Amino acid sequence: MPFSAAFDLRGDGSIDRRSLLRTAARLGAAAAGASLASPLFGGDARAAGEAVKIGWVRPTTGRLVTSFAPLYLGGGIAVDEINQAGGILGRPISKFEEDDEASPAKEPAIVRKLHEAEVNFAVGPTGSSQSLASLAATTRAKIIQSTYAAAAEAGDGKRYPYHYQLMYNTDQQGQVCANYMVKNLGIKKVGILQESTAFGEQATTSTKAALKALGIDPVSVQVYPITAPDLSAYVRNLQKEGAEGVIAWIANVPNAAMIFNTMKTLKWFPPVTGHSGLFLPALFELVPPDAIKNVFATYYRNFTWTDQQKPGERQVALAKKLLAIPEAKGYEVNVASSPYYDFVYLLKAAVEQAKSFEVDKVKQALDSTRNFPGLVGNLSFTPDNHCGIDIKDVVLASVASGQDPQAMGSFRERAPGQ
Amino acid sequence: MDIDTLVRGLVNGSLYALVAVSFNILYRPTNVFNFAQGELVMLGAMVFASASTLMGLPWIGALAVALVAVGILGLIEERIAVAPVLAKSQHNTGWVITTLAVSLIISNLVGRVWGPDPIMVEPPPLLSTQTLDWTGIQINSYQIALIIVTFVMVLAIERVYRTRHGKAVLATAEDREAALLRGIDPAKLSRWSFFLGGAFAGLTGVLAAPILYASTALGPSLLLKGFAAAAVGSIGNNRGALIAGYLIGLTEAIGASVLSPGYQEAVIFVLVLTLLLLKPHGLFGRPFTRTV
Structure with missing residues (x-):
């Protein structure tokens, strides 16, 4: 609307007082209407198209x-x-x-x-x-x-009502590892090897609880500082104390390499289960194949294969995309399991x-x-439970299978009986 | 306790001793503790790993590249982070912050360049990390060589201090102003010491890598115990550093075997604290008096 029309200008260019008041009232009503309408229709309509x-x-x-x-x-x-x-x-x-x-x-x-x-x-x-x-x-x-x-408390919807945990937590990992050792392998003498970090502490607490539920106490719990230049004493202690299987909460490759090389030196190859950090291909450069043949780590069922079951189409599509991204090389498992x-x-x-x-x-x-x-699996939440992962979607997979062509970087072979 | 425990103690003790000696090389003419020393050790291992695996250089060539590269970095550190601080006042302790800053910068850059994955480093030709059962002792030829090389290096450094240049370093350590009056250029010695100290740290990293792998975690794992060895062996005393390195390495291994590995850090620090309470100047240090 032109300015002169809006205010009904007189012939000499001055503004008629009544016209000014009428126009001001109209503008005021329009402004009030707009401000009232905004909450009714929400910011979404106003922001449509805005990022x-x-x-x-x-x-x-x-x-x-x-x-x-x-x-x-x-x-x-x-x-x-x-x-x-x-x-x-x-x-x-x-x-x-x-x-x-x-x-x-x-x-x-x-x-x-x-x-x-x-x-x-x-x-x-x-x-x-x-x-x-x-x-x-x-x-x-x-x-x-x-x-x-991975801390279990991060999936507590009462405590953190706006946080959604889309990855398996330490409780689930502890349970899967304990079940595998005791139920699948029939091992009663289980040792725990843990890095001295918040993750290690939480994972060990969860593992002890899971073993306890199966009627077992660990024969030995060894906690090592991640900066220790020599981890052989911890491995030897597990062996000395009669561990027949080891649940190892190791999240970095140099420590894992030291531990598996010590096992190789001792010619002691118990079944070892642990965290998906063990899947990183960098480990293959540092450890001989026979030292990791009995090593399994927690992973998502959807990213594993068996003789009968292959990964789904969407998972394969992501794996193919990752193979084309140079930054993902060697870390495909981390990308795939990231929430x-x-x-x-x-x-x-x-x-x-x-x-x-x-x-x-x-x-x-x-x-x-x-x-x-x-x-990574079918995700479900309730107001109280914000860990979306079902434990059925968490399995153990073979670390050594990372060198199999079927792995495509992102996939691993499921452990027998999983 | 088995003999293997002693072997582990001697091997780790060798590495602690080498780190302690690299601290001493820098400290003597400058009275500066280089808080970036752990990063220089790590950088030596990373440069060596890249030179030998990526560039395909022979072991000795890769070693030379690593020593020169880390030595030059030590020199740059001295020029940028230490000399300007000491130029203001000889007793200025601003180098604590500046060397720490250098440590953070190196650690960030190395993380970006090499990433988090450790790199396998092969031992030199004729040596192996394959463990042999030798009359019941689990040891490999590289571990034996490392222990011998540590002794040789410390003795070699000690011989350097007997030369004219070495004596100039000792004179500067004794009294910087007096050394200046006798025609010694402390600034030049400081530059050389940082180059040599850097190169020695690089050598330590190269020697540690076949056992501990070349990774960004290498520096922190050796720095603290190397520093403890330097303190226990009396700062500036290389033979003291050698003995203290082995003392710490053996105490750590025996403590882990006899008590529990969980206590091995605590055992070392109890040892260090006790020794320093009883002998505040270290095992071989003497109270320093100066008449003015």
């Missing part, structure tokens, strides 16, 4: 950059796939990157930044200590989040079900999710 920000919390500086970078590749692939397919409710996803330097101390400040930037969803951080530090803050800020935290690919798709499904990006509505949709077909 939805997902916090992307990961180290881009510090010594863990290269270790953690591959874990976010799956999430990045999911974001690209969703954006190519039209985004979520027509809105593309944009990653709101924040560098946490993999330091738990940095997490509260990062959550504050996300909150100030009105970021309601977050991927990361990675690591149990970092995640638990972040969760304390994101819970208050009501940011829906999925972290890379971020499934989380981005789960978030999309929840938003589409809620038809809203509002946190409480999305949370409600997530809490009522049943059997969402994730890559």
Whole structure:
């Protein structure tokens, strides 16, 4: 509307007083109507087409950059796939990157930044200590989040109502390992070898509880510092104390290599079960094949094969994509077992079900999710249980099978009887 | 306790002694503890691993590349992080922060360049890490060679201190200002010491790699116990460092065998604290008096 028409200008260019008041009243009514209409129709309609920000919390500086970078590749692939397919409710996803330097101390400040930037969803951080530090803050800020935290408490929906754990936790890993040793192999004398970290502590506590439930106490628990230059004494102690099987919570390759090489020196090859960190191909360069022939690690059933069962089409498609990404080389297992690919798709499904990006509505949709077909398994949540992984989807797989051509980087052969 | 325990103690003790000696080389003419020493050890192993596996250089060639590269980095560290601090005042302790900063920078860069995966490093030709059962003792030829090389290196360093240049270093360590008045250039000695200390740290990394693998975790695993060996053996005393390195290595191994491996860190620190309480200047140090 032209200015003169809006205010009914007089012939000499002055504004008629009545006309001014009438026009002002009209504008005021329009403004009031708009402000009233906004909450009714929600910010979503106003923001249609505007990118939805997902916090992307990961180290881009510090010594863990290269270790953690591959874990976010799956999430990045999911974001690209969703954006190519039209985004979520027509809105593309944009990653709101924040560098946490993999330091738990940095997490509260990062959550504050996300909150100030009105970021309601977050991927990361990675690591149990970092995640638990972040969760304390994101819970208050009501940011829906999925972290890379194996700690069982991270899946407690009462404690962390906005966090969704899309990976197996230490309780599940302990249970799978204990069941395999006792039920599958019939071993009664089980030793535990644990790195002295938060993960190691939690995993050992879970393992002891799982063994206890099977009526067994470990014959020996050996805890080693990850910087120890010699781990042979710990392995010898397990052997001396009569362990016939070892549940080993080792999350780094140099320690694993030292341990398996000691077993080779001692010519002692008990069945060993442990964490998926043992799958990294770097281990094959450091340890002779016979030292790892009896070594198995926890993994997702969907990423394993048997003579009768092969991995699904979607899993194979991801594995093929990873083979084409140079940064994923050697870390395919880490990418495949990372929760971020499934989380981005789960978030999309929840938003589409809620038809809203509002946190409480999305949370409600997530809490009522049943059997969402994730890559790692069928994911289900309740308001109290936020660990989406069913223990049936967690199996043990052979470490040595990583050298089999069927592995394609991401897959491993399921342990017998699993 | 079995003989194997002693072998493990001697092998680890050799590495601690070498790290302690590399601390001493830098400390003597500068009175500076290089907090980046662990990273220089790690860098030596990583450069050697890349030179031998990726570039395909023979063992001796890869060793030369590693020593020169880490030596030059030590020299750069001295120029950027230490000399400017000492130029302001000889008693300025700002090097604590600057060498720590160098340590963080190296650790970040190495993480980005080489990544988190350890690299297998082969021992030199004619030696092997295949363990042999030799009259009931589990040992390999590389471990024997490492123990011998450690003795040889410490004796060689001690001989260097008997030369004219070495005596200049000792004079500077005794009294920097007085050495300057006698025509010694402490700044030049400082530069040389950082180059040699860096190269020695690189050598330690190369020697440790066939046993501990070349990885970013190598530095931290040796730094603390190497520093403890330097302190127990009296700072600046290489023979003391050798003996203290073995003392710590053997105590660690015997403690793990007799008590529990879980206590091995605690056992070492109890030993170090006790020795330093009884002999605050280390096993071979003497109280220093100066008349002014």
